[in-house]
Amino acid sequence: xxxxKGVLIMVQKRNIYLNNVPLEKAQKIFxxxxxxxxxxxxIASERIxxxxxxxxxxxxxxxxxxxxxxxxxxxMDGIAVRTEKTVGAKETAPVRxxxxxxxxxxxxxxxxxxxFDAVIKIEDVEVVDKSTVEIISxxxxxxxxxxVGEDMAAFELILPENHRIRPVDIGGLLAGGVTYxxxxxxxxxAIQPTGTELVEPGNRLNPGDIIEYNSYMLKNTAISxxxxxxxxPILPDNYNEIKSKVRDMVRDSDVIVxxxxxxxxxxxxxxxxxxxxxxxxxxGVAIKPGKPxxxxxxxxxxxxxxxxxxxxxxLTFNLFxxxxxxxxxxxxxxxxxVVEAVLARKVASDLGLEEFLRVKLGYVGSKLTAVxxxxxxxxxxxxxxxxxxxxxGRLSEGIDAGEKVKVELLRPLxxxxxxxxxxxxxxxxxxxxxxxxxxxxxxxxxxxxxVGSIGGLIALRRGECHFAGIHLLDPDTGEYNTPYLKRFLPxxxxxxxxxxxxxQGLIVKKGNPKGIKGLQDLVKQGVTFVNRQKGAGTRIxxxxxxxxxxxxxxxxxxxxxxxxxxxxxxATVAAGSADAGLGIKAAAxxxxxxxxxVVEERYDLAVPEEFLxxxxxxxLLQILKSPxxxxxxxxxxxxxxxxxxxxxxxxxxx
Numbered sequence: 001x002x003x004x005k006g007v008l009i010m011v012q013k014r015n016i017y018l019n020n021v022p023l024e025k026a027q028k029i030f031x032x033x034x035x036x037x038x039x040x041x042x043i044a045s046e047r048i049x050x051x052x053x054x055x056x057x058x059x060x061x062x063x064x065x066x067x068x069x070x071x072x073x074x075x076m077d078g079i080a081v082r083t084e085k086t087v088g089a090k091e092t093a094p095v096r097x098x099x100x101x102x103x104x105x106x107x108x109x110x111x112x113x114x115x116f117d118a119v120i121k122i123e124d125v126e127v128v129d130k131s132t133v134e135i136i137s138x139x140x141x142x143x144x145x146x147x148v149g150e151d152m153a154a155f156e157l158i159l160p161e162n163h164r165i166r167p168v169d170i171g172g173l174l175a176g177g178v179t180y181x182x183x184x185x186x187x188x189x190a191i192q193p194t195g196t197e198l199v200e201p202g203n204r205l206n207p208g209d210i211i212e213y214n215s216y217m218l219k220n221t222a223i224s225x226x227x228x229x230x231x232x233p234i235l236p237d238n239y240n241e242i243k244s245k246v247r248d249m250v251r252d253s254d255v256i257v258x259x260x261x262x263x264x265x266x267x268x269x270x271x272x273x274x275x276x277x278x279x280x281x282x283x284g285v286a287i288k289p290g291k292p293x294x295x296x297x298x299x300x301x302x303x304x305x306x307x308x309x310x311x312x313x314x315l316t317f318n319l320f321x322x323x324x325x326x327x328x329x330x331x332x333x334x335x336x337x338v339v340e341a342v343l344a345r346k347v348a349s350d351l352g353l354e355e356f357l358r359v360k361l362g363y364v365g366s367k368l369t370a371v372x373x374x375x376x377x378x379x380x381x382x383x384x385x386x387x388x389x390x391x392x393g394r395l396s397e398g399i400d401a402g403e404k405v406k407v408e409l410l411r412p413l414x415x416x417x418x419x420x421x422x423x424x425x426x427x428x429x430x431x432x433x434x435x436x437x438x439x440x441x442x443x444x445x446x447x448x449x450x451v452g453s454i455g456g457l458i459a460l461r462r463g464e465c466h467f468a469g470i471h472l473l474d475p476d477t478g479e480y481n482t483p484y485l486k487r488f489l490p491x492x493x494x495x496x497x498x499x500x501x502x503x504q505g506l507i508v509k510k511g512n513p514k515g516i517k518g519l520q521d522l523v524k525q526g527v528t529f530v531n532r533q534k535g536a537g538t539r540i541x542x543x544x545x546x547x548x549x550x551x552x553x554x555x556x557x558x559x560x561x562x563x564x565x566x567x568x569x570x571a572t573v574a575a576g577s578a579d580a581g582l583g584i585k586a587a588a589x590x591x592x593x594x595x596x597x598v599v600e601e602r603y604d605l606a607v608p609e610e611f612l613x614x615x616x617x618x619x620l621l622q623i624l625k626s627p628x629x630x631x632x633x634x635x636x637x638x639x640x641x642x643x644x645x646x647x648x649x650x651x652x653x654x
């Protein structure tokens with residue numbers, strides 16, 4: 001055991017775990033320690049052909065080897081003339097010129113013959129005969145002539161050092177006579193996936209297997225920065241094998257990234273390996289996700305251990321590997337594009353950890369709204385769906401709904417301006433609608449956040465979305481949705497546009513091994529259940545039906561276990577983690593499960609009247625009414641489109 005600057009370090013053969021270091025401090029310390037080592041930056045250069053140089057970084061200033069143009073060239077089709085021969089020409093006193101002595105014909109780009117110093121456009125020339133032309137306007141010296149070096153002169157700077165070469169730069173380099181140049185070598189990042197449970201993509205999956213996809217995500221991220229990356233074969237959780245491989249990677253690579261094994265578990269060896277071969281600078285950074293990152297140095301090379309969860313892996317890769325790559329390339333780290341938005345939902349956060357929260361963005365009216373999406377470190381789809389990242393400071397316990405926040409963009413703002421935000425209940429039909437909308441109108445994106453029907457109505461009330469998907473049964477009237485508009489949105493003009501009618505029922509394992517016939521069987525001994533979240537229409541339906549049978553929440557094993565989508569419920573049953581869950585027939589069909597019908601319900605889109613004239617929303621509604629959408633939905637099973645696209649209710653004063 002030792003103490004470093006007041007931080008207790010527990011040293012064991014298996015792992016080393018430090019207290020959390022603030023992010024900015026961890027980044028600063030790591031780079032400072034690298035600079036003190038024999039780490040070489042910027043990286044060495046290599047000579048390559050200009051035509052292969054797009055995206056590369058210049059290692060030295062590049063100067064023109066010749067002028068462009070390298071001769072006096074005609075700027076257009078016409079005649080080259082001696083300006084003194086044109087003096088006095090005007091409409092009332094045309095001047096005639098003789099071919100050869102007074103003019104010669106030239107085309108655009110032709111050299112200007114010696115002794116000639118101007119060009120007259122061909123449309124300003126009147127041909128008298130084969131050897132004579134007439135002009136009615138005098139030429140000024142060097143008019144319509146591209147002089148030597150007009151674009152660039154020999155020995156003039158074309159590109160500075162540390163410049164990322166663009167396609168337009170290739171043209172400029174070649175025009176200046178440059179065919180080879182020195183560029184920074186691409187830093188080589190060795191990416192080592194570890195984990196006995198990992199299998200390569202495409203392999204057959206057995207229980208406990210995890211597809212190894214992090215490395216491919218990280219490799220292509222590195223390539224986008226201008227680095228090269230090499231994925232190493234998967235290693236099991238074996239200390240000696242990992243140590244041996246790290247030695248090899250240090251010899252052959254510029255940066256070493258070990259994916260998984262960075263925490264303090266019984267098979268997490270990264271920190272111990274780095275300590276034995278070199279030194280651990282930081283282990284444990286005050287961020288979420290990504291807390292157990294390892295920042296080390298072995299033989300002057302940075303060795304970074306990142307967590308195995310994909311969101312954590314990508315976040316820590318960006319936070320700690322990207323600055324190193326840019327240093328090696330001689331570049332400054334680019335500042336992220338940041339926008340101000342209004343947070344749609346309250347988020348709580350752990351005090352002491354800086355959290356990176358993924359959000360969807362969309363303009364609702366003139367207000368840019370940020371909707372938090374899944375916070376799980378293992379949910380890669382949250383990164384696919386995210387438009388931006390919101391940082392919640394480590395000294396904050398959260399942010400209230402309606403607060404203005406800074407969001408770092410992951411997509412261009414011009415794309416986000418065409419986002420349609422839907423907040424509410426989940427249905428597979430929304431995914432179909434999203435797909436067809438993107439096919440017909442690539443510039444528009446339907447972004448859905450699944451928070452339940454009640455959550456969708458609350459979001460509408462706050463002006464945080466364009467519409468909410470709802471399927472809320474009013475127990476008193478037996479009517480769907482309209483009573484809830486009057487309850488939650490009494491002063492807002494909203495119409496209900498039907499999406500579908502759908503069958504809700506119990507999703508059970510294939511063959512129904514527990515013999516479940518209806519909701520009354522959920523109380524049987526040995527039957528486990530998976531529920532939807534509070535506020536979901538499906539949850540409200542369940543509780544309504546339970547009252548009919550006199551069933552209490554405590555009677556059902558798993559009543560408090562929640563999922564946020566119908567497909568998640570079906571996936572849970574398919575995996576054997578629950579015997580039953582209430583959901584839609586289409587989800588059961590998708591997973592090859594059995595389905596016990598309970599009720600047909602109406603699922604509507606609650607759309608404020610003010611958005612019915614929005615161009616993007618209008619295009620979405622056109623697709624909703626299309627035969628293609630209806631046919632695709634009907635083919636899923638468990639749906640009726642008899643009123644799809646029609647207004648079935650509205651919130652109006654009585």
